[in-house]
Amino acid sequence: MVLFAACVGLVAFAPVGQTSNQQPAAVASPAEKTVEQTKKNIKVLSGLPDSQLIPVMNFMSASLGVRCIYCHVNTEEKWDFVSDEKPEKNKAREMIKMVLAINKDTFRGNTEVSCYTCHHGRTSPSNVPALPIPEVTPRPAAAETKPGETKPAVPTADQILAKYTEALGGSAAIDKLKTRSMKGDWVTSSGLTWGYEVYQSGPDKIHVVLNTPKQGVFERGFNGSVGWEKSIHGLRALEGQELAVLRRYPDLFKDIKLKEQFSRLTFGGKDKIGDREVYVLRGMTTDNRRERLYFDTQTGLLVRRVTSSPTMIGLIPEQIDFEDYRNVDGLMVPFTLRISSVDPNISSTRKFTEIKLNVPIDETKFNKPPAPSTP
C-alpha cells in the first residue's frame, strides 16, 4: 500500500475527468483546484486541473514549435500571462475549442486529435502533400513459416519483468534497498552543468540539492507529507505541480518494482534503440497513464520508459533513457538518465559519479528546515 501511494505521488499530472470508451473516466483528485479557480483569465480550459496548466502550455508550445512569447506578452523581462493583447492567444483559444469539439463529436471523447496532429512543430500546418511524393516501396512479404517450422516464441510481460528483476540483482537485493544517495551533474537542455545531489529514504522521502553558479543553491525536500524549497529567495512550501515534479523522479522503487504500477501490461513486440534490440511492453498505469517500457533483449535491463499523461487537449509525453548501468553492492543502477519532455526545464541529462545504497541518511534532511530568523 505504501508503494502504491508512492507511485500515485509520482504523477506529474492527475488525469482529467475525460470520458473514454476504453478506460474508466478518471477524476482529478478532489483536493485539486481547476484553472478557472486559480487563474484570472480562463475562457476555454475550464475544468483543467491546476497542475496541468503549465504542462499543457508546454505541450502547445512544442506542438507549434514556439515559446511562451508567441502567445503571451513579456515587457521588461516581466510576463503578463493574463493579458489578451496578442492575437495568437485568442487564435489558440479558438483552436482549443475546435480540438475539444472534434474529439467529443468524432472520436467519442478520446483525445485522438491534438495540436500536434496538424501542426507538427510549425505554426502554419500544410494542407497539401509535399511534392515530389516519395517513391512508394512495396511492403516486403511477411516471412512465411514453412510447414514443420515453428514461429519463434515471444516472451510474456511476466517473463520480461522476471528477467529484469534478475538482471538488476534479484529480489533479495531489491528488498534490501532502504536508502540511496547520489552525486553528480545535472546538464540542462541548454547545456549548462549544475551540481546535483539526491538523498532518498524509501519509498517516498527525498532531498535534492541543485548547485547553480548564477542562482546559488536550490534545495528541495519531501518528508512524506510536507514539500519545501530553500534557495537564495528564501524558504517556501512546494505544492501542486511543483511538488508533483519533485516527487515524480526519482522515487526509490519507481523504475525497479514495475509490476504493481500497472493495471494492464502486455508484450508489444521487438524494436531497436540505437543498435540494441529491445522488447517493448505496453501498459496502463493504475492512475490511467499510458506507458511503454523498453528492455534490452540481451541484458534484460530497462533502457527506456515513455509515459503519456492524458490531458483534455492531448497526451503529454515524457521519455527517460537509462544508461551506464553499474553494479553497486549487488544491484545494477543506471548512472546516466536522459529525460526528454515538452518542458525545457524538465529536459535534462543527469550523470552520476557516485551512488551509494543503504548507507544511513540523517532523517531530518527530509524535513522542512526552520525559517531563517529575520534580522
Ligand code: HEC
Ligand atoms: C499557442 C499559444 C500559447 C502558447 C505558446 C502559450 N500559451 Fe499560455 N495561454 C494560452 C491561452 C489561449 C490561454 C488562456 C486559456 C483559456 O482562456 O482558457 C493561456 C493561459 C496561460 C496562463 C493563465 C493566465 C491567467 O491567469 O489567466 C498562464 C500562466 C500561461 N498561459 C502560461 C504559459 C507559459 C508559461 C507558456 C510557455 C511555456 C505558455 N503559456 C505558452 C496560449 C498559449
Ligand code: HEC
Ligand atoms: C485540424 C487541424 C488543426 C488542429 C488540431 C490545430 N490547429 Fe492550429 N491551425 C490550423 C491551421 C490550418 C492554421 C492556419 C490557418 C489560419 O491561419 O487561420 C492554424 C493556425 C493556428 C495558429 C495561428 C498561427 C499564426 O501564425 O497565425 C495558432 C496560434 C494555432 N493554430 C494554435 C493551435 C493550438 C494551440 C492547437 C491545439 C489546441 C491547434 N492550433 C490545433 C490547424 C489546426
